[in-house]
Amino acid sequence: MSELDPIIHAPARLRIMVALVELPAGDTLSFPRLQQLLDLTAGNLITHLRRLDEAGYVTITKSGRVTTAELTDSGRAAFAEYRRTLRTLLGEATPTSS
Amino acid sequence: MADRNLDPAEAMALLEGQERRVRRALDPGEGFSYLMWGAAWMIGFGVIWWQVFGQDPYTGPGRLAAGLFAILLTAAAVLSGWRTQRALAGIGGESARRGRLYGLGWSAGLLALFAILAALGRVDAPAPVLGVLGVCGPLLVVGLMYIFGAACFGSRSSAALGVWLLVLAAVVGFTGPVVAAGLAALLGGGGFFVAAVLAGRGLR
Numbered sequence: 001m002s003e004l005d006p007i008i009h010a011p012a013r014l015r016i017m018v019a020l021v022e023l024p025a026g027d028t029l030s031f032p033r034l035q036q037l038l039d040l041t042a043g044n045l046i047t048h049l050r051r052l053d054e055a056g057y058v059t060i061t062k063s064g065r066v067t068t069a070e071l072t073d074s075g076r077a078a079f080a081e082y083r084r085t086l087r088t089l090l091g092e093a094t095p096t097s098s
Numbered sequence: 099m100a101d102r103n104l105d106p107a108e109a110m111a112l113l114e115g116q117e118r119r120v121r122r123a124l125d126p127g128e129g130f131s132y133l134m135w136g137a138a139w140m141i142g143f144g145v146i147w148w149q150v151f152g153q154d155p156y157t158g159p160g161r162l163a164a165g166l167f168a169i170l171l172t173a174a175a176v177l178s179g180w181r182t183q184r185a186l187a188g189i190g191g192e193s194a195r196r197g198r199l200y201g202l203g204w205s206a207g208l209l210a211l212f213a214i215l216a217a218l219g220r221v222d223a224p225a226p227v228l229g230v231l232g233v234c235g236p237l238l239v240v241g242l243m244y245i246f247g248a249a250c251f252g253s254r255s256s257a258a259l260g261v262w263l264l265v266l267a268a269v270v271g272f273t274g275p276v277v278a279a280g281l282a283a284l285l286g287g288g289g290f291f292v293a294a295v296l297a298g299r300g301l302r
Contacts, residue, residue, distance in 0.1 A: 004109070011104060011112060018116040022124060026192035033188025037120055068190055083113070089106040 004089070007055045008082045012040060012048045017079050020058065020071040028061065028068035126185045128253060131178035132294035135240075138174035140287025142167035143233070147279035150229065156275055158225040158232075171236075175204070196250045203246060207239040229275025233282045237267035259293040 008017055019037050023029060029037075035045050049069055052058040057075030061068050071079075104112065145166055146159045179201070186197065215235065218228055241263030248257035266286055270278040 004106070009104060009109060014104075014109060014112055015116045018113055019120050022117065022120045023189065023191075024193055027194070028190040030188035030190065036188075037123055038116075070191065086106050086110050086113070090110060 004085055005078055005082050007052065007057065008078060010048070012038070012044060013052055014082075015040075016045070016048055016052060016069075017057070017071070017075070017082075020069060021076060021079050023071070025071075025073070025076065028070040031067040031069065034069060124185055124189075126182040127178070128255065129294045129297040130181055131174075132255075132259070132290045132297060134174040134177050136287045136290025136294065138170035139290060140283050142170045143279050143283035143286065146232075147276065147283055150276050150279060153276065156226050156229060158229055158275075159279075164232075171208075200243075200247060200250055204243050207243060208236070211235045211239050226275050230271045230278060233275065233278040234267045234271045237263050237270070237282060237286060241267055253297075255293045255296040258296065259289055262289045 008014055015038050016034070019034060020029060031042075031045070035042060038045065040048075049058060049060055052075065053060050055075075055078075057072060057078055059070045059072055061070070145163045149159045149163045150156065182197075186194070215228060215232060218231065241260045244256045244260030244263065246260075247253060248260060263286060266282065266289070270281045270285075273281065
């Protein structure tokens with residue numbers, strides 16, 4: 001119950017999830033913009049994005065020369081659960097939604 | 099950044115820090131846009147009012163005042179559009195589609211209004227009619243666009259501003275073209291400044 005999702009619980013992947021969860025459902029973020037928001041190298045970013053993609057949390061789409069990333073519904077739910085678990089571990093009151 | 103283990107407090111600090119950073123970066127600067135529009139509106143309509151004040155009979159503003167108003171509105175549109183574009187760069191999907199349609203609504207609505215004014219001028223409509231429509235038309239189009247913006251993006255300051263501009267559009271025409279221009283400058287421009295304050299206080 002109080003275990004943090006190991007897919008999200010790594011600095012780079014946590015920050016990627018935060019950036020993508022800030023967008024409304026159905027929105028995508030381009031690879032260069034994501035890189036700019038996170039200050040990650042291209043190699044580092046793609047490595048962690050692939051890991052999130054394999055877990056079903058993120059969808060990576062390549063259209064021509066543009067690569068975009070989007071949070072899936074299960075990614076959104078996993079992030080909400082991760083945040084709830086963090087709050088529980090830190091002894092904060094758990095809200096009904098986050 | 100190295101992929102290392104985090105303790106819960108570190109993870110929460112990282113999460114909240116990144117959240118603040120992303121929110122700042124993606125903020126389209128609603129308050130900045132209201133300030134640009136408020137200044138353009140107040141100066142533009144103010145100069146028009148100053149030109150037509152005391153005219154008897156009313157002949158309307160000169161080309162210089164009308165041209166200045168058009169330049170100010172274009173400058174406000176370009177500046178606020180540039181800021182929005184910079185914040186929303188790289189975002190695709192549903193929000194981008196809505197944003198494109200919203201932008202189209204602004205330019206198509208104002209162009210249609212200017213075309214109607216030109217058409218009325220072509221059939222020699224009386225100057226006071228052009229004067230009233232020249233004030234109430236922009237109030238109507240811009241008011242509607244802010245209400246559409248509130249519907250699309252959920253901004254409460256935008257909804258409040260839209261309703262205020264529509265109230266002015268419905269009322270100021272009855273005061274005649276001279277007083278209407280003054281009221282549009284003062285109460286219309288003032289409305290943008292109030293909306294900027296509301297947006298700054300987090301009423302989004």
